[in-house]
Amino acid sequence: xxxVIFGGGGFIGQRLARELLTEESLDQGKLTRxxxxxxxxxxxxxxxxxIEYIEADFSERAVIEKILKSNPTLIFHLxxxxxxxxxxxxxxxxxxxxxxxxxxxxxxxxxxxHPRIVFASSCAVFGGDVSKVILxxxxxxxxxxxxxxxxxxxxxxxxxSRRGFVDARxxxxxxxxxxxxxxxxxxxxxxxxxIREPLNGKxxxxxxPLDTEVWIHSPKSVVQNFxxxxxxxxxxxxxxxxxxxPGLNTSIKEMISSLEQLTNPEVVSLITQKPDKFLESIxxxxxxxxxxxRARELGFxxxxxxxxxxxxxxxxxxxx
Amino acid sequence: xxxVIFGGGGFIGQRLARELLTEESLDQGKLTRxxxxxxxxxxxxxxxxxIEYIEADFSERAVIEKILKSNPTLIFHLxxxxxxxxxxxxxxxxxxxxxxxxxxxxxxxxxxxHPRIVFASSCAVFGGDVSKVILxxxxxxxxxxxxxxxxxxxxxxxxxSRRGFVDARxxxxxxxxxxxxxxxxxxxxxxxxxIREPLNGKxxxxxxPLDTEVWIHSPKSVVQNFxxxxxxxxxxxxxxxxxxxPGLNTSIKEMISSLEQLTNPEVVSLITQKPDKFLESIxxxxxxxxxxxRARELGFxxxxxxxxxxxxxxxxxxxx
Numbered sequence: 001x002x003x004v005i006f007g008g009g010g011f012i013g014q015r016l017a018r019e020l021l022t023e024e025s026l027d028q029g030k031l032t033r034x035x036x037x038x039x040x041x042x043x044x045x046x047x048x049x050x051i052e053y054i055e056a057d058f059s060e061r062a063v064i065e066k067i068l069k070s071n072p073t074l075i076f077h078l079x080x081x082x083x084x085x086x087x088x089x090x091x092x093x094x095x096x097x098x099x100x101x102x103x104x105x106x107x108x109x110x111x112x113x114h115p116r117i118v119f120a121s122s123c124a125v126f127g128g129d130v131s132k133v134i135l136x137x138x139x140x141x142x143x144x145x146x147x148x149x150x151x152x153x154x155x156x157x158x159x160x161s162r163r164g165f166v167d168a169r170x171x172x173x174x175x176x177x178x179x180x181x182x183x184x185x186x187x188x189x190x191x192x193x194x195i196r197e198p199l200n201g202k203x204x205x206x207x208x209p210l211d212t213e214v215w216i217h218s219p220k221s222v223v224q225n226f227x228x229x230x231x232x233x234x235x236x237x238x239x240x241x242x243x244x245x246p247g248l249n250t251s252i253k254e255m256i257s258s259l260e261q262l263t264n265p266e267v268v269s270l271i272t273q274k275p276d277k278f279l280e281s282i283x284x285x286x287x288x289x290x291x292x293x294r295a296r297e298l299g300f301x302x303x304x305x306x307x308x309x310x311x312x313x314x315x316x317x318x319x320x
Numbered sequence: 321x322x323x324v325i326f327g328g329g330g331f332i333g334q335r336l337a338r339e340l341l342t343e344e345s346l347d348q349g350k351l352t353r354x355x356x357x358x359x360x361x362x363x364x365x366x367x368x369x370x371i372e373y374i375e376a377d378f379s380e381r382a383v384i385e386k387i388l389k390s391n392p393t394l395i396f397h398l399x400x401x402x403x404x405x406x407x408x409x410x411x412x413x414x415x416x417x418x419x420x421x422x423x424x425x426x427x428x429x430x431x432x433x434h435p436r437i438v439f440a441s442s443c444a445v446f447g448g449d450v451s452k453v454i455l456x457x458x459x460x461x462x463x464x465x466x467x468x469x470x471x472x473x474x475x476x477x478x479x480x481s482r483r484g485f486v487d488a489r490x491x492x493x494x495x496x497x498x499x500x501x502x503x504x505x506x507x508x509x510x511x512x513x514x515i516r517e518p519l520n521g522k523x524x525x526x527x528x529p530l531d532t533e534v535w536i537h538s539p540k541s542v543v544q545n546f547x548x549x550x551x552x553x554x555x556x557x558x559x560x561x562x563x564x565x566p567g568l569n570t571s572i573k574e575m576i577s578s579l580e581q582l583t584n585p586e587v588v589s590l591i592t593q594k595p596d597k598f599l600e601s602i603x604x605x606x607x608x609x610x611x612x613x614r615a616r617e618l619g620f621x622x623x624x625x626x627x628x629x630x631x632x633x634x635x636x637x638x639x640x
Contacts, residue, residue, distance in 0.1 A: 090483065128560065132457075139459030140475070141560055148479040152472045155460070159468040163410065240448065240461055 001029035004067055006058055006104070007078030007120070008036025011179055015223045016076060021048050027231040028073055028116065035067060037079070059100035061107070068107050068115075074230055077101065078120040082186040086146035087282065097149035105156055109165040117157065117168040118229045123215055123244070125151040125172060127285035130213075134290040136244060143285035144187075154242050162239050169229050169237060174217040174247030175286075177255075178313040187282045191216060194252065195259055195310055198270040199319050206252050207276035213288035214255075215247040217302075218309045220316075225300050232298060246292040246302040248309065258307040262314060321349035324387055326378055326424070327398030327440070328356025331499055335543045336396060341368050347551040348393055348436065355387060357399070379420035381427075388427050388435075394550055397421065398440040402506040406466035407602065417469035425476055429485040437477065437488040438549045443535055443564070445471040445492060447605035450533075454610040456564060463605035464507075474562050482559050489549050489557060494537040494567030495606075497575075498633040507602045511536060514572065515579055515630055518590040519639050526572050527596035533608035534575075535567040537622075538629045540636075545620050552618060566612040566622040568629065578627040582634060 003020060007013045013036065020031055035052045044053070056063040058079035079096065080086075086093025101119075108115060126134055127143030140151040157168035179192040190206050191214055197204035206212075217225075225245055260268045292300075303309050313319075323340060327333045333356065340351055355372045364373070376383040378399035399416065400406075406413025421439075428435060446454055447463030460471040477488035499512040510526050511534055517524035526532075537545075545565055580588045612620075623629050633639075 137452075137459055137461075138457055141457075142475070142479065143482070143559060145479055145483070148475050152475050155462070155468050155472050155475075159462065159465055162463070163465070239463060 001026075001031065001073040002033040002035065002070060003031055003074045003076070004035045004037065004072045005076045005078060006037050007076075007080065009038025009041040010078060011181065012120070012176065012219065012222060013038065013076070013078050014042065015219055016078075016226055017046065017051070019223050019227065021046060021050065025227050026074065035070075035072070037063070037067065057096075059095055059103065061103060064100075064104055065107050065111070068104075068111050068113050071113050072115050075115045075117045076120075076226060076230070077104070077117055080120065081146070082184060083122075083124055083144055083146035083282065084185040084187045084189075086149065087144050087187070090145055093145050093149055097146065098152055101153040102156060105160045105166060109160065114164070115166055116230060117166050118226055119153065119157050119168055119170040120226075121150045121154050121170040121172045121242070122147065123172050123174050123247070123290075124286060125154070126287050128287075130285065130287045132287065132289075134244065134287050136292070136294045144282050158239065158241050161234075161241050167234050169232065169241045169243065171225065171229055172242065172244045173222060174215040174245060176219055176222055177216045177309060179219065180313075180317060187279050190279070191255075194271050195255060195313065198259065198267045199263070199314065199317075201270070203270045203272070205272050205274035207274060207279040208252065208283055210253045210273060211251055212284065213249060213251045215249055215286070215288045215290060216306075216309065217245060217247040218312055220312060221301050221303050228300055236298065243295050243298065243300070244290055244292045246295045246300050247290065248303045248306070249289050250306040255306045255310070258305070258310050261307060262310055321346075321351065321393040322353040322355065322390060323351055323394045323396070324355045324357065324392045325396045325398065326357050327396075327400065329358025329361040330398060331501065332440075332496065332539065332542060333358065333396070333398050334362065335539055336398075336546055337366065337371070339543050339547065341366060341370065345547050346394065355390075355392070357383070357387065377416075379415055379423065381423060384420075384424055385427050385431070388424075388431050388433050391433050392435050395435045395437045396440075396546060396550070397424070397437055400440065401466070402504060403442075403444055403464055403466040403602065404505040404507045404509075406469065407464050407507070410465055413465050413469055417466065418472055421473045422476060425480050425486060429480065434484070435486055436550060437486050438546055439473065439477050439488055439490040440546075441470045441474050441490040441492045441562070442467065443492045443494050443567070443610075444606060445474070446607050448607075450605065450607045452607065452609075454564065454607050456612070456614045464602050478559065478561050481554075481561050487554050489552065489561045489563065491545065491549055492562065492564045493542060494535040494565055496539055496542055497536045497629060499539065500633075500637060507599050508534075510599070511575075514591050515575060515633065518579065518587045519583070519634065519637075521590070523590045523592070525592050525594035527594060527599040528572065528603055530573045530593060531571055532604065533569060533571045535569055535606070535608045535610060536626075536629065537565060537567040538632055540632060541621050541623050548620055556618065563615050563618065563620070564610055564612045566615045566620050567610065568623045568626070569609050570626040575626045575630070578625070578630050581627060582630055
């Protein structure tokens with residue numbers, strides 16, 4: 001069967017592609033074609049004839065239409081302008097995060113293809129009083145345009161599924177950590193940087209108070225959970241296709257002390273606090289505590305500790 | 321100051337216009353111009369030089385742009401395709417309820433006018449388990465395209481307000497009862513019909529079980545609450561501009577017995593049950609119980625009983 005990853009050039013998209021190519025993990029059928037769509041790709045390191053790269057903007061109607069006409073069974077929709085960028089460039093965020101997603105859904109409807117869609121939403125749909133525990137029934141209160149756009153697309157995914165145009169499920173992703181590579185313009189970028197950069201012998205800063213709590217999820221768990229979401233029967237979801245993923249509640253302080261336990265005081269001495277009003281204004285509105293009852297009942301995976309997540313990163317990156 | 325009512329030809333729009341013209345009820349200033357925009361109007365019965373009628377579709381960009389260029393201080397946005405119609409005609413609902421609202425907000429942004437906007441959202445954004453009490457923090461789970469479109473616009477209203485493009489507040493309206501006139505294609509139309517039609521000596525039916533609970537609000541209260549919403553300082557609202565209006569929980573059974581108490585058994589003998597699967601599939605997902613703490617604290621008005629609401633209708637319509 002044909003599978004598409006919109007945003008297939010990004011870090012999670014690439015890891016997801018690798019997993020799909022190496023494991024027969026999809027219940028819907030055998031993978032025969034994996035189409036990755038993104039504005040840029042890392043060099044091809046898959047060496048797999050099933051892979052197809054399409055370099056395009058997610059908002060390019062003709063490209064998306066052609067892909068949908070090939071009738072993919074499954075679509076992972078990870079294409080997005082990240083939170084910081086969507087806040088600074090309102091038009092770009094609305095265009096890619098919202099309008100292009102609506103366009104993709106409308107094309108599914110008009111072409112009468114009915115793909116299963118796994119949509120990468122975000123816990124940034126929540127905001128405000130961070131002392132409260134977010135329940136499955138808690139409503140989105142985004143404090144960013146990124147969160148607003150994601151929440152709107154979740155509503156569309158639900159309605160287009162209810163009407164039978166597509167068969168979607170929206171996963172609200174915690175902050176993904178630890179991301180390899182370089183810092184990006186996501187407002188949560190520092191959560192990875194404070195671990196990754198010191199491990200590379202580089203300095204790193206965090207823009208919020210040391211005891212700030214965060215809600216994180218490892219790259220390994222999120223990829224497993226994307227595949228798990230693709231394998232859930234529609235009948236087990238009903239009309240509500242939105243799922244708060246089971247992240248891990250930890251704090252900047254706990255992450256740093258876990259890093260120290262896994263390495264040494266010299267490494268953590270590279271980490272300092274550097275307040276940033278813009279980042280604070282967004283990050284400090286993200287609630288770090290969730291009760292993800294529905295996700296647990298549906299069998300989604302979680303991480304057990306900050307130490308485990310950091311240890312996993314050290315292992316995956318081959319850091320000695 | 322200039323005030324605009326999008327949807328000013330409808331029942332609530334007309335009552336709101338009358339109230340604004342007869343009472344100096346707006347805190348922002350003295351009303352000098354009241355522009356009513358709708359696809360059709362009842363005959364002019366205002367006889368007031370401050371009134372301007374614009375017969376246009378809410379999606380007509382040039383018309384809306386011209387109105388916004390006149391820099392209105394306050395906009396009441398009541399323009400909508402009703403629930404039943406939006407469910408049957410998906411494209412029309414998306415066009416008027418969602419895209420035209422987004423277009424209006426985008427025009428406010430590009431023209432750099434910053435009107436206060438009171439947006440008529442709906443309790444139809446909720447759906448699903450009707451046994452639960454809806455709290456201020458409960459998330460929308462629309463079971464209709466109408467509810468989906470309203471919930472999306474609420475998110476836009478919040479984000480455009482947070483960014484300073486407009487100063488909006490979204491009121492989630494309960495079912496408005498008792499509406500005069502004729503039944504319409506709103507899925508809640510029967511809630512008014514079962515009272516109005518028998519009082520006119522006509523038969524009426526309800527499509528749901530007799531003990532079905534509903535969440536209703538009188539036309540008088542909703543108009544008062546629209547004006548109250550327009551008078552609330554932004555600082556008292558913060559970033560969350562969405563308010564569940566304080567409706568009244570009652571049941572079809574209680575409404576009918578209240579009508580009987582106010583009239584006689586002959587009148588209620590005109591009411592019969594006539595099951596309708598389409599209406600049931602939407603109406604029975606609307607939760608009838610709310611705890612509207614925030615609205616109460618903000619000073620919004622409520623109705624005290626079904627009997628009061630029906631008595632008010634009888635009085636207003638001059639039924640003897």
